[in-house]
Every structure is written in structure tokens, then in C-alpha cells.
Amino acid sequence: SHQVDYAALATGKWYEDLEPGLVIKSAITRTVTETDNLLFSALTHNSAWLHLDEEYCKTQMFKTRIVSSMFTLSLLCGIQVADVTLGTTLANLGFTDIRFPKPVLFGDTIHVETEVIARRESKSRSDAGIVEFEHRGINQRGETVAVLRRQGLMSKRPAKAA
Numbered sequence: 001s002h003q004v005d006y007a008a009l010a011t012g013k014w015y016e017d018l019e020p021g022l023v024i025k026s027a028i029t030r031t032v033t034e035t036d037n038l039l040f041s042a043l044t045h046n047s048a049w050l051h052l053d054e055e056y057c058k059t060q061m062f063k064t065r066i067v068s069s070m071f072t073l074s075l076l077c078g079i080q081v082a083d084v085t086l087g088t089t090l091a092n093l094g095f096t097d098i099r100f101p102k103p104v105l106f107g108d109t110i111h112v113e114t115e116v117i118a119r120r121e122s123k124s125r126s127d128a129g130i131v132e133f134e135h136r137g138i139n140q141r142g143e144t145v146a147v148l149r150r151q152g153l154m155s156k157r158p159a160k161a162a
Contacts, residue, residue, distance in 0.1 A: 022115070024115075032075070032109075080112050088155045117132040132150070
């Protein structure tokens with residue numbers, strides 16, 4: 001049978017690369033569409049009028065529908081994968097300190113900055129460590145639309161075969 005060397009395919013950062021204070025700006029940006037919001041809302045059974053009913057929203061503070069904050073959270077985590085964690089994350093351990101200081105509107109283009117907040121050795125796995133990331137979503141106007149902290153179990157760099 002054919003064995004794939006997934007460690008060789010990884011483009012994410014290894015535990016050793018993730019020094020506290022490191023900031024990684026993701027190369028990928030994403031323009032959020034009405035379809036994104038409608039599909040995400042339908043898939044998650046979210047029937048909130050703020051995401052679906054334009055007439056209702058005209059009477060609310062933003063005067064238009066806003067993108068689901070849970071979609072925004074997912075988008076931040078997804079955008080950063082290629083530049084930060086592809087193939088090097090073993091598990092997400094938790095999400096904390098989640099904030100949405102500005103709404104995401106249809107047509108906003110989001111980019112993500114990821115900062116390494118802290119790291120420590122794993123107590124149960126010698127081949128991994130725990131890293132705390134802060135992911136920040138920023139729109140094309142330079143406004144921060146979302147901030148979240150994520151704790152991940154990250155692989156250490158594989159030892160080279162002798």
C-alpha cells in the first residue's frame with residue numbers, strides 16, 4: 001500500500017517555530033457574500049432575523065443584514081490554516097475571549113493576523129506542545145471585526161531519519 005508522508009506535506013508552523021510575539025499575516029483574503037451567510041445560516045439552523053430579514057434589519061441599528069458572527073469565527077479559523085497550522089495541528093483544545101467589535105457586512109473582504117500569545121510543552125505528549133493563538137479578522141477599511149483566542153495542540157518538528 002502507498003504511504004503518504006503527511007509531515008512532508010505540512011506547510012504550517014511547527015511548535016518550535018511558534019515563539020510568543022510572532023505575528024503571521026495570512027496571504028489569503030476572503031470577500032464575504034450574501035450566499036455565504038445564507039448557506040451558513042441554513043446549515044446551522046440559525047433563523048435569526050439579523051442575518052436573513054432585510055426589512056426587519058432596516059429598523060435595527062445597522063440598517064441592513066449582518067453576517068453571522070459564527071460564520072465570521074469559522075472564517076478566521078479557516079483563513080489562517082494555510083499560513084499557520086496546515087498539517088501541524090493535532091487538535092483544537094479550546095476557544096476563548098471571542099469578541100466581535102464591528103459587524104461583517106456583505107462585500108467585506110477579511111484578512112487575518114495571527115499572533116502567538118503563549119506556548120508550553122505538552123504534559124502527555126513528548127511530540128507536541130500547546131500553543132495559544134490570537135486570530136484577528138480585519139476588513140478592507142482596517143476595522144477589526146473579530147478577535148478570538150484559540151489553544152491548539154501543535155506537532156513538534158519531526159526528527160530526521162538517520
